[in-house]
Amino acid sequence: MSDENVMDGMVNMPMDMGAVGDDAAAEVVTRKFLTFQTDNLLFGVDAEDVMEIITNHVITLVPMVPSYVRGIINLRGQTIPLIDMRLRLSIEPQENDCIIVLNLNDMLIGILVDTVCQIVDIPVDSILPVPAHNAQKYVSGMTKMPDGSGTMQVLDCALLIAD
Numbered sequence: 001m002s003d004e005n006v007m008d009g010m011v012n013m014p015m016d017m018g019a020v021g022d023d024a025a026a027e028v029v030t031r032k033f034l035t036f037q038t039d040n041l042l043f044g045v046d047a048e049d050v051m052e053i054i055t056n057h058v059i060t061l062v063p064m065v066p067s068y069v070r071g072i073i074n075l076r077g078q079t080i081p082l083i084d085m086r087l088r089l090s091i092e093p094q095e096n097d098c099i100i101v102l103n104l105n106d107m108l109i110g111i112l113v114d115t116v117c118q119i120v121d122i123p124v125d126s127i128l129p130v131p132a133h134n135a136q137k138y139v140s141g142m143t144k145m146p147d148g149s150g151t152m153q154v155l156d157c158a159l160l161i162a163d
Contacts, residue, residue, distance in 0.1 A: 029124045029125070030122060031047075032046070032047035032048070032119055032121055033047055033122055033154070034046075034100065034116065035116075035118055035120060035152055036100065036113040036114070036116045036117055037114050037117060038085040039089070041089075042117070042145070042153065043113075043139075043153050044120070044153070045155050045157060046157075047119055051102065053098065054099045054101065054110075055098055058074075059072070059073055060072050060074070067087060068083055068084055069081055069083060069084075070082040070087070070112055073099070073110060075101065075108075080108045080110045082099065082112050083109060083111050083161070084112045085113050096113065096114050097112075098112070098113050099111070100116065104157050104158060120146055121146070122143055122152070126143045127143045127154060128142055129141060130142060130153075138156055140154050141154040
């Protein structure tokens with residue numbers, strides 16, 4: 001093939017090769033997670049499930065509930081059970097007053113955590129399954145934080161109230 005034929009063939013080629021890469025980059029699907037810490041472990045919950053974050057709320061103790069249920073709160077007339085993340089994870093309890101109120105299938109629950117950190121966008125394809133030997137039975141996946149600050153464990157909130 002002569003140089004002229006090669007050049008003629010190139011004239012008919014589309015020159016907008018960058019558009020292919022732009023479409024691929026635009027198709028990255030992300031989910032927003034609210035991150036929090038409990039005993040220096042970083043967890044994330046789907047931000048769509050988060051109703052609000054409250055502190056310094058009076059907790060009413062209730063009898064005959066599982067040990068990980070710290071009690072209930074009255075939030076604008078609604079009674080919300082509180083799950084202490086430390087107790088649920090079999091970690092030594094401590095006084096913490098940060099409550100994340102979640103809406104799980106039209107049921108409000110509160111989870112008591114050490115610290116709420118931030119909301120992050122995580123690419124869905126970067127969330128990896130939990131290794132089979134992982135003892136965290138309430139975790140459905142893990143991913144690296146976008147800023148490289150560590151690993152976030154994706155909390156499966158439905159499992160928190162399963163048993």
